Amino acid sequence: MREVLESPVFLLLLTLAAYRLGREVRDRTAGHALAQPALVAIITVALAITALDIDYATYLDGTQVLVFLLGPATVALAVPLHRQLSRLRGFVLPLLVAIPVGVVVSVTTGVLLVRALGGGELLERTMAPKAATTPVSIALSESLGAIAPLTAVLAILIGIVGAVLGPAVLTLARVRERRARGLALGAVSHGIGTSRALAENETEGAFAGLSMGLTALATSLALPVLAAFLL
Amino acid sequence: MVNGLMWLLGCQLVGEVVVRLTDLPVPGPVVGMAVLLALLVLRRSGDDATVVRAADGLLRHLQLLFVPAGVGVVAYVAVIREDALPITVAMLGSWLVGLLAVGWTARLLTRDHPAEGAAGTVEAGP
Numbered sequence: 001m002r003e004v005l006e007s008p009v010f011l012l013l014l015t016l017a018a019y020r021l022g023r024e025v026r027d028r029t030a031g032h033a034l035a036q037p038a039l040v041a042i043i044t045v046a047l048a049i050t051a052l053d054i055d056y057a058t059y060l061d062g063t064q065v066l067v068f069l070l071g072p073a074t075v076a077l078a079v080p081l082h083r084q085l086s087r088l089r090g091f092v093l094p095l096l097v098a099i100p101v102g103v104v105v106s107v108t109t110g111v112l113l114v115r116a117l118g119g120g121e122l123l124e125r126t127m128a129p130k131a132a133t134t135p136v137s138i139a140l141s142e143s144l145g146a147i148a149p150l151t152a153v154l155a156i157l158i159g160i161v162g163a164v165l166g167p168a169v170l171t172l173a174r175v176r177e178r179r180a181r182g183l184a185l186g187a188v189s190h191g192i193g194t195s196r197a198l199a200e201n202e203t204e205g206a207f208a209g210l211s212m213g214l215t216a217l218a219t220s221l222a223l224p225v226l227a228a229f230l231l
Numbered sequence: 232m233v234n235g236l237m238w239l240l241g242c243q244l245v246g247e248v249v250v251r252l253t254d255l256p257v258p259g260p261v262v263g264m265a266v267l268l269a270l271l272v273l274r275r276s277g278d279d280a281t282v283v284r285a286a287d288g289l290l291r292h293l294q295l296l297f298v299p300a301g302v303g304v305v306a307y308v309a310v311i312r313e314d315a316l317p318i319t320v321a322m323l324g325s326w327l328v329g330l331l332a333v334g335w336t337a338r339l340l341t342r343d344h345p346a347e348g349a350a351g352t353v354e355a356g357p
């Protein structure tokens with residue numbers, strides 16, 4: 001029985017079923033910001049493997065095919081990026097300035113806040129790439145020698161924070177222009193923030209998607225430099 | 232689907248090779264994304280291109296692909312509990328500062344050319 005529970009067949013089925021449940025919850029709650037399929041699925045799987053006494057290494061081993069697909073999925077982000085190219089007129093300068101500013105600010109404050117509160121160097125490295133979209137943040141976390149799964153968890157949590165609080169914070173901060181709002185949401189809350197922006201307004205969602213892609217690229221380029229100064 | 236997947240993997244492979252050859256500090260798939268973007272622009276690909284359909288299919292279930300990594304939280308419960316304060320404060324703090332930095336920078340630089348029409352801005356109402 002043990003080998004059945006630890007086989008990829010069972011572990012993949014469990015993961016798909018948990019994700020399916022997550023989508024169900026999202027639909028039933030009319031897309032409530034907290035009802036993110038990934039969050040529901042992660043909690044469900046975590047509880048299930050804990051109850052069944054399956055260790056995480058075994059689980060990760062069994063679901064390697066999904067982890068593998070993060071690579072092509074990252075490449076696939078070029079498609080939404082391509083769709084937005086025509087909306088860029090008059091917005092190239094804000095884009096080219098705001099995205100790098102966002103990356104530097106987000107990485108620097110993340111690292112310095114961890115340091116100020118005594119989180120230790122490993123946690124500083126783990127926090128640094130969390131604003132990049134999850135597949136990229138995982139790759140960057142690995143290249144920094146940090147705890148990649150924890151970076152992934154932080155990236156997902158920050159996406160949920162963005163989906164729940166982002167639009168209200170931007171309105172309070174008097175950022176009302178749709179392209180600017182989308183840019184800000186995509187830059188700090190990537191995919192999950194983008195899906196919320198898309199639900200608000202098409203232009204906002206489009207620019208959030210664009211911002212997510214460019215932030216991933218800018219973070220990849222800037223992180224080694226920032227790490228040399230900060231870590 | 233097979234053709235589309237071949238394009239995606241092909242771009243990723245080119246990305247991995249470029250990273251390996253140049254020692255670029257960027258993950259291979261990110262370079263692959265730039266390669267695919269260049270191809271889409273050059274070929275003027277529409278929504279019916281096989282690579283576009285494969286990409287849309289994969290991105291529709293992007294959240295599923297995060298699940299195995301996210302479940303890793305069970306292996307790090309102790310770390311998170313021990314460092315709950317720095318993790319929570321740094322995460323929320325840098326999120327807020329980053330959001331405002333990007334939003335305000337973009338607003339400042341678009342003030343001269345605000346988007347026109349009702350869809351361009353959020354109503355300033357109550």
